[in-house]
Amino acid sequence: MNNIMIGRFVSGNSWVHRLDPRTKMLITFVYILVMLWANSWQTYAWTTLFVIVLVKLTDQPFKLYWDGLKPIFWLILFTVVLQLLFTPGTPVLFSFGPLRVTVPGVINAVYVMVRFVLIILMSTILTLTTPPTSIANALESLLGPLKKIGIPVAELSLMLAIALRFVPLLMDETQKIMNAQKSRGMSFSTGGPVKRAKAIIPLLIPLFVGALQRALDLANAMEVRGFKDAVQRTKYRVLSYQKTDKLAFVALGGFVIIFFVIKELAHV
Amino acid sequence: MKHSIKRKNYDKIRVMNQAIKINNLKYNYDSEQTLFHDFNLEIESGQWVALVGHNGSGKSTLAKLILGLIESESGEISVFGEKLSIDTVHHVREQIGMVFQNPDNQFVGATVADDVAFGLENKQLPSSDMPQVIDEALTIVGMQDFKDREPHMLSGGQKQRVALASVLALQPKIIILDEATAMLDPDGRATIMKTLQNLKLKFGSELTLITITHDMDEAILADRVVVINDGQLILDGEPSDVFSQYDILRQNGLELPFVVELEAQLKPQPDGYLNERELIQWLSHLKK
Numbered sequence: 001m002n003n004i005m006i007g008r009f010v011s012g013n014s015w016v017h018r019l020d021p022r023t024k025m026l027i028t029f030v031y032i033l034v035m036l037w038a039n040s041w042q043t044y045a046w047t048t049l050f051v052i053v054l055v056k057l058t059d060q061p062f063k064l065y066w067d068g069l070k071p072i073f074w075l076i077l078f079t080v081v082l083q084l085l086f087t088p089g090t091p092v093l094f095s096f097g098p099l100r101v102t103v104p105g106v107i108n109a110v111y112v113m114v115r116f117v118l119i120i121l122m123s124t125i126l127t128l129t130t131p132p133t134s135i136a137n138a139l140e141s142l143l144g145p146l147k148k149i150g151i152p153v154a155e156l157s158l159m160l161a162i163a164l165r166f167v168p169l170l171m172d173e174t175q176k177i178m179n180a181q182k183s184r185g186m187s188f189s190t191g192g193p194v195k196r197a198k199a200i201i202p203l204l205i206p207l208f209v210g211a212l213q214r215a216l217d218l219a220n221a222m223e224v225r226g227f228k229d230a231v232q233r234t235k236y237r238v239l240s241y242q243k244t245d246k247l248a249f250v251a252l253g254g255f256v257i258i259f260f261v262i263k264e265l266a267h268v
Numbered sequence: 269m270k271h272s273i274k275r276k277n278y279d280k281i282r283v284m285n286q287a288i289k290i291n292n293l294k295y296n297y298d299s300e301q302t303l304f305h306d307f308n309l310e311i312e313s314g315q316w317v318a319l320v321g322h323n324g325s326g327k328s329t330l331a332k333l334i335l336g337l338i339e340s341e342s343g344e345i346s347v348f349g350e351k352l353s354i355d356t357v358h359h360v361r362e363q364i365g366m367v368f369q370n371p372d373n374q375f376v377g378a379t380v381a382d383d384v385a386f387g388l389e390n391k392q393l394p395s396s397d398m399p400q401v402i403d404e405a406l407t408i409v410g411m412q413d414f415k416d417r418e419p420h421m422l423s424g425g426q427k428q429r430v431a432l433a434s435v436l437a438l439q440p441k442i443i444i445l446d447e448a449t450a451m452l453d454p455d456g457r458a459t460i461m462k463t464l465q466n467l468k469l470k471f472g473s474e475l476t477l478i479t480i481t482h483d484m485d486e487a488i489l490a491d492r493v494v495v496i497n498d499g500q501l502i503l504d505g506e507p508s509d510v511f512s513q514y515d516i517l518r519q520n521g522l523e524l525p526f527v528v529e530l531e532a533q534l535k536p537q538p539d540g541y542l543n544e545r546e547l548i549q550w551l552s553h554l555k556k
Contacts, residue, residue, distance in 0.1 A: 009378060011416050131378040131418075165378055168420055217373035220337050224366045225376075225387035225434065228358065236385030236402075238395045 008168050009131050014059035015244065017129045021138035023245040027252050028126045032119055034256055040266040043259060044114050050255050051121050058129050068124035069117060076116045083109040127164075134237055136161035141239055154230035162218070170211060177206050286349065287313040287442050287476040288334060293343035295333060295499075303329060304499040307343070313441070314473030316464075318490035318507075319480045322521035326499040327480045328369075331446050335364055348441065362391075365435030369447040371427035372419065380406065380422070380430050381415045387438045405437035406430075408470070409463050425456020429463060436467075442476040443467075449486065461486060484511075484525040488543070495520060508541035 011017075016024070035047045055065060087105030094101055127135070140157035147153050178188065181202060188199050293307040303326045311317050321327045332338045334345055336357035345352040347360045368374045377383030384402045393401065406412040409429040419427060428448050435443055445464070449457040468477060479486060487493050493510040495503040497520040503510045511517070511528045518524070524532060527544050531537060538550050 009418060011379070011418065131382065133378045133382050161378065162376065165376070165419075169372055172420075214370075214373045217368060217370055218376065220332070221366075221368055221374035222376060222386075223337065224335055224361060224364070225438065226358070226361060226390035227386075228390065232392060233389040234392045234398075235395055236382060236389055236398050 008127065010060060010064065010128055011131075012059060012129065014057060014129065016054065016058045016125065018242075018244060019129075019248055020239055020241050020245045021130045021134040022142055022239060023241065023248050024126050024130055025135070025138050025142065027248060028122050030252060030256065031122055034259055035115065035118060037259075037263065038111075038115075040263065042262050042266040044111060046255075046259055046262050047118055048114065051118055051125075054125055055121065058125055060128060064128060065121055065124055068128075069120055072116070072120060076113055079116065080109045080113050083112050132164035133161045135164065137235065137237055137239060152230070154233070158230045166211075166214070169214075170207070173210055174203070174207055177203055285313050287311045287315070287347065288478075289344075289346045290330075290334075291344040291346075293333065293345065294341040295329065295338075295343075296341055302499070304333075304340070304343075307499060307501065309494065309501065311476065311478065313348070313476050315492055316468055316477040316479070316490045318487035318493045319478060319496065320482060320484065320487045320493060320522060321496045321502075322482055325497045325520075327496055328446050330496070331366065331444050331478070331480055334444070335361060335366060362438070363440055364442045364444060365438055365440035366444045366446060367428060367431045367435060367448040369450050371424045371431065371451060374431050375419045375427060378418060379415070380411060380417050380419075383419075383430055384434045384437050387434055391438065401437050402433075405433040408436055408467070409433045410459075423456060424452045425459050428452065428456065428460055432460075432463060441474070442478065444478045444480065446480045447482070448479070449481070449483065457483075457486075461489060465489065482522065484517075484523060484528070488525050488527075495522065497521070508543075511541040 031047075031050070038044050038047055055062070084101055084105050085099045087102055087108050088100075089102045089104035092100050092102050093106070130138075136157040139160065140153050143151075143153045143157075181199075182188070186199060186202065188196065188203075190196075191199075288309070288311040290307060290309040293304045294302070295304040295307075296302050307330075319327045319330065329338070333340050334347070334352075336352055347363060350356055350360060352360050375383055376386045381399075381402050384405055385398055388398050388401060402415070403412060406415060409432050411426060411429050411433055414422065414426065414430075419430075422430070431448070432443075432445075449460050452460065464477065464479070467475060477490075479490060481487055488507050488511070490507060493503070493505065493507050494501065495510060495517065502520055503513055503516060511525065514524060514528070514532045523529075527547055528541060531542065531547065536554075538547070542550055
């Protein structure tokens with residue numbers, strides 16, 4: 001369970017680490033948006049190249065990204081299989097019964113897989129290089145205008161920061177409880193679906209009880225350290241755009257322009 | 269007339285020297301179980317008080333009552349002469365820092381520095397002043413080199429030292445440690461106790477320390493030991509006096525500190541409690 005990388009931050013001093021979290025969030029957002037326009041192998045190649053360059057720039061071992069992909073492996077496989085079997089069109093490669101594997105199906109399946117992998121890689125870059133508090137700070141800053149219409153942005157961002165902070169902790173706890181259950185003869189990986197689902201219950205109950213206890217303790221610790229509400233607080237990490245952020249935005253602009261150029265050319 | 273003015277001043281000084289005063293405190297878990305009934309305790313400013321008792325004796329509840337995290341049924345709690353109430357609770361809390369038992373459940377920030385900053389942010393300290401305050405606080409507990417570490421890269425003892433730094437950054441006059449070493453390994457425990465002793469040396473009478481523990485080897489380091497059981501004050505005095513009451517301690521489910529245990533088993537017995545060094549001396553005298 002330790003290998004689940006979603007939301008886990010690894011400190012470092014790479015160029016990407018030092019970018020303003022708002023820059024990273026905007027880049028991630030724009031990137032994913034643009035990528036949804038991709039429709040040819042050329043455009044997918046270009047978006048993949050962009051991510052590979054970014055991954056290189058983070059200066060982290062590739063294993064960390066691989067670990068980020070693993071948990072959604074089954075989801076990817078499921079979607080790929082659906083695409084393979086249910087995309088109509090010609091030519092048909094082979095068929096059995098009502099199911100037909102077509103060439104457009106194969107192409108779609110590959111595209112969907114690439115799309116999934118790229119989205120996960122991109123968000124892993126964000127969470128891997130940005131401390132959760134900075135992500136929350138960035139969100140608060142980016143969503144700042146919403147305060148005017150009465151949305152409690154500061155509270156929400158603090159909630160998010162704390163939630164992210166507790167993700168690895170609860171993962172570890174799940175592993176611990178699983179081991180404790182396994183050592184008493186419980187099996188999570190044998191038997192039919194009903195038996196497996198039942199095996200989850202004695203895992204969830206202690207996990208929930210533990211999480212509630214943690215929440216109560218944390219609330220006490222926060223109150224004792226003078227927490228009243230999230231609005232009336234100053235910030236330790238002050239966000240300010242640097243030269244590198246401008247550079248990053250220029251690079252993003254370049255990426256977007258080249259993307260649409262490639263897209264147009266591929267069409268012709 | 270003159271006399272009464274003098275008397276008033278005297279009272280004022282006495283109140284100022286009183287870090288915590290608890291008067292006729294009454295608190296129930298629920299309608300059937302009474303924990304505290306007419307509980308009284310005074311803690312002088314600058315003292316290191318160890319509050320000991322076995323599990324469920326009410327010692328952690330007492331800490332929560334002092335901080336206003338839970339409400340008492342009746343009675344009065346004053347912190348530096350200020351009576352605890354809904355209106356004063358935030359001001360009272362500014363003067364008290366607390367380190368809790370579970371190192372993970374009190375780590376709010378994503379990194380060590382962020383965690384220390386949390387309290388400062390609540391206090392609305394300007395951002396530009398924070399790095400210096402954070403550095404100073406971390407230096408006191410010897411964690412200055414871990415500023416950018418995440419909690420899962422730290423040992424339990426290190427996390428508790430960060431928790432202590434988070435509290436120190438807020439410059440409280442009173443620090444309460446609620447079983448802060450209970451979940452640590454012996455090494456972690458030793459570093460925390462060492463850190464506390466350093467704190468006491470550094471701040472002296474400026475800082476009132478209350479350590480809540482069931483580990484008697486920790487209680488021995490304090491200036492004063494208060495033993496409670498079922499919300500009752502059982503013993504109160506200097507460690508040497510308290511620890512010479514072997515039988516009462518045992519009756520209240522407390523293990524004796526190792527040295528004390530040894531002294532209790534010895535024949536002939538030394539007169540009263542001796543600390544480790546004194547005991548060694550006493551033993552070597554016997555040999556002669």
